[in-house]
Amino acid sequence: MPVTQVQPPSDDRRWRAVEARMRRLGGGPDALIEVLHAVQDAFGFLDVEALAYVSDALRVPPAKVYGVATFYSYFTLEPGGDHTCVVCTGTACHMEGAAAILAAIGAAHGVAPGGTSEDGHLSLLAARCLGVCSLAPVMVLDGEPIGRLTPESALARIASLPAGARAGAAAGAGVDSRGGAP
């Protein structure tokens, strides 16, 4: 039994899980963040069709859906790499050299923040304060916060990641990219 009359973008079975979650959450605008999580959990990222569907199904204006989807660094609008690295660029980390870490990772893997390396190995994100400033500078690698980094140690940690193993959720679940709720 569908939650609404709005049809999912495809008959991919994963939409059933999303619809079930939507139904449990009441299928209204208040469920937006949870439903976006459900879509990303199911598909790994949020595409234009998925966002349009969520907008219609929950009766939330598209601008609001896009606003939430781009506000939280947890959400990604692109297919993720095998691993996800979120480098904190908040004040404490910035003071301790976050820019050099971000640049070193970007140069080594040929990826800019918000992108995925060509080989699909690494998605790189920059976030504002991850909430563990005493460990500055910090990155979250596949969900694991790693502190007191140098460019060399950051690259070494990334180099130790297994090739081809898809990380589950994007790193830093719940970490928001601008330090607060929309």
Ligand code: FES
């Ligand atoms: S500024 Fe980086 S964890 Fe707070």
